[in-house]
Amino acid sequence: MPPDWDVEADVVVVGFGAAGACAALEAAAAGGTVLVLDRFGGGGATALSGGVVYAGGGTPQQRAAGVTDTPEAMFGYLRTEVGDAVPAATLREFCDGSVAMLAWLEGHGVPFEGSLCPDKTSYPTNRHYLYYSGSELSAVGAAPPAPRGHRTRGRGTSGGLLYARLAAAVRGTGARVLTQTAARQLVAEPGGRVTGVECRSLRDAPGWVRLTHRILHQWSVKPYLYVPKAGRVLHRPAGWLERRYARPLRVGAARGVVLAAGGFAANRPMMRSHAPTARGGLPLATPGDDGSGIRLGTEAGGATACLDRVSVWRFLSPPPALLGGVLTDRAGRRICDESRYGAALGDAIIARGGQAWLLVDHATRAGARHQVRGSTLWFQRLQAWYLLSLGAVRAPTVAGVAARAGVDPDSLAATLAAYNSAARDPAVPDPAGKPAAARRPQDQPPYYLIDCSVRPRLFYPAPVLTLGGLVVAPESGQVLWPDGSPVGGLYAAGRTAAGLCSRSYVSGLSLADCVFSGRRAGRHAAENTQQGPSATLLTT
Numbered sequence: 001m002p003p004d005w006d007v008e009a010d011v012v013v014v015g016f017g018a019a020g021a022c023a024a025l026e027a028a029a030a031g032g033t034v035l036v037l038d039r040f041g042g043g044g045a046t047a048l049s050g051g052v053v054y055a056g057g058g059t060p061q062q063r064a065a066g067v068t069d070t071p072e073a074m075f076g077y078l079r080t081e082v083g084d085a086v087p088a089a090t091l092r093e094f095c096d097g098s099v100a101m102l103a104w105l106e107g108h109g110v111p112f113e114g115s116l117c118p119d120k121t122s123y124p125t126n127r128h129y130l131y132y133s134g135s136e137l138s139a140v141g142a143a144p145p146a147p148r149g150h151r152t153r154g155r156g157t158s159g160g161l162l163y164a165r166l167a168a169a170v171r172g173t174g175a176r177v178l179t180q181t182a183a184r185q186l187v188a189e190p191g192g193r194v195t196g197v198e199c200r201s202l203r204d205a206p207g208w209v210r211l212t213h214r215i216l217h218q219w220s221v222k223p224y225l226y227v228p229k230a231g232r233v234l235h236r237p238a239g240w241l242e243r244r245y246a247r248p249l250r251v252g253a254a255r256g257v258v259l260a261a262g263g264f265a266a267n268r269p270m271m272r273s274h275a276p277t278a279r280g281g282l283p284l285a286t287p288g289d290d291g292s293g294i295r296l297g298t299e300a301g302g303a304t305a306c307l308d309r310v311s312v313w314r315f316l317s318p319p320p321a322l323l324g325g326v327l328t329d330r331a332g333r334r335i336c337d338e339s340r341y342g343a344a345l346g347d348a349i350i351a352r353g354g355q356a357w358l359l360v361d362h363a364t365r366a367g368a369r370h371q372v373r374g375s376t377l378w379f380q381r382l383q384a385w386y387l388l389s390l391g392a393v394r395a396p397t398v399a400g401v402a403a404r405a406g407v408d409p410d411s412l413a414a415t416l417a418a419y420n421s422a423a424r425d426p427a428v429p430d431p432a433g434k435p436a437a438a439r440r441p442q443d444q445p446p447y448y449l450i451d452c453s454v455r456p457r458l459f460y461p462a463p464v465l466t467l468g469g470l471v472v473a474p475e476s477g478q479v480l481w482p483d484g485s486p487v488g489g490l491y492a493a494g495r496t497a498a499g500l501c502s503r504s505y506v507s508g509l510s511l512a513d514c515v516f517s518g519r520r521a522g523r524h525a526a527e528n529t530q531q532g533p534s535a536t537l538l539t540t
């Protein structure tokens with residue numbers, strides 16, 4: 001190690017969200033000294049999240065709910081979602097180790113509960129903590145379905161609790177956490193092996209600067225999530241404080257650097273270049289999701305994958321009755337099985353140009369209105385209100401409602417007739433493959449067409465999550481060059497890396513991947529005992 005490091009550790013983790021925390025925990029458990037850096041106070045998107053972790057194969061919570069599940073069934077279903085995003089052996093390892101992974105989280109203080117939600121929903125209320133968080137019920141041909149969305153037990157969106165427990169566990173290991181410190185460049189030897197990180201830190205800034213920076217960030221993350229323009233304005237002074245008061249800090253990493261700095265949904269040029277079709281969506285991100293983790297990796301030679309894969313969420317439930325409706329495009333053609341997971345609906349809508357309408361009849365709408373109170377949390381109430389009022393047009397006939405929404409009436413009538421005949425007779429296959437239990441004839445006037453198109457809207461936004469990142473070795477999480485060889489001393493995890501959810505997201509799979517990939521990277525980095533000669537600064 002060159003003598004001019006300001007601070008050093010065996011393993012340096014960049015980013016203190018779920019992936020970074022899990023990497024730090026494993027690195028510490030493997031006996032390494034650990035330093036965690038975060039540009040803000042830590043937490044990232046993890047602390048804002050729903051805290052849903054995708055797990056199965058017979059977890060204690062599933063058993064408590066009377067659910068039968070096996071690693072094979074979990075693997076069978078996830079193969080349909082994960083595809084080739086990771087090798088089959090990695091997915092198998094994830095499924096086989098899922099029960100142990102949840103127990104590991106519980107061992108670090110993250111609580112779960114086997115209270116099964118009776119409805120298909122985007123997020124269960126505070127009465128339920130286990131639910132069908134993907135499209136398992138629509139994929140019964142692939143595998144026996146089971147609810148695998150394990151929501152951290154805590155009121156409201158419980159990602160804050162999940163993060164708080166992991167962060168406390170990290171601090172309990174003796175790992176050092178350096179907040180308000182942004183990684184700007186990796187330091188590497190001439191051969192490419194990464195030995196440290198060049199940072200800009202506010203650690204020696206006046207107290208009022210640190211306090212103001214912390215408050216500005218904390219106050220702007222929620223507005224950033226719901227009204228990004230307002231969030232950006234509120235956050236701007238935090239960036240100014242960093243530019244004005246942050247000082248260079250050289251951090252040495254004897255065994256490895258783990259990049260766990262989140263995704264790039266807050267980086268508008270990157271979004272425009274990799275995911276132009278998601279333009280109408282709402283970035284599901286914090287200002288920290290600026291793609292800097294991915295940039296650090298690519299500057300060190302790392303390859304990327306799936307950057308064009310973004311998850312666009314279009315939930316119809318709650319209220320669950322709406323899942324009985326018929327989703328069509330402007331041409332009146334059916335889009336997909338409406339009972340699938342919201343990200344699958346979003347994908348299908350984007351593939352049809354981003355415009356979609358849900359046709360429901362009087363009975364379905366009345367049933368949905370009845371369900372709103374018991375099936376929603378506050379943020380879902382706004383959406384349900386939109387779907388049942390502002391977002392809908394109404395007419396006594398199918399032709400009339402089609403004319404009001406600007407949907408092709410003849411095609412819509414034909415689509416509805418085909419759907420209704422399958423809904424009335426379970427022996428008739430649904431044209432979009434919707435399971436019999438989710439079909440409801442839509443034949444009682446008046447009719448409603450609800451605008452479900454992907455475009456900016458306050459009450460019915462389409463959240464967007466980036467899924468791709470740095471390519472990593474499946475056995476170690478080490479960042480790979482484009483030729484497949486590893487970048488020495490460099491690892492990536494969570495949304496900075498391509499992983500289990502990089503092809504297709506279902507609720508819980510991102511956090512589960514953060515735990516899986518974070519632990520893997522932390523463990524392997526701590527076990528990497530190569531030592532290197534003096535360091536040279538990488539140029540950008």
Ligand SMILES: Cc1cc2nc3c(=O)[nH]c(=O)nc-3n(C[C@H](O)[C@H](O)[C@H](O)COP(=O)(O)OP(=O)(O)OC[C@H]3O[C@@H](n4cnc5c(N)ncnc54)[C@H](O)[C@@H]3O)c2cc1C
Binds near residue numbers: 017019183225
């Ligand atoms: C509202 C919402 C709900 C969600 N619900 C769920 C859910 O229930 N289940 C699920 O699986 N997924 C959910 N997601 C997605 C999931 O939360 C994220 O994909 C996941 O938390 C990403 O974790 P991470 O560790 O990769 O990054 P993050 O948790 O974002 O952490 C990255 C950290 O890196 C820091 N950082 C960034 N750049 C730098 C830098 N250059 N130097 C130092 N530090 C840096 C950031 O400040 C941040 O603290 C949700 C997301 C949101 C926003």
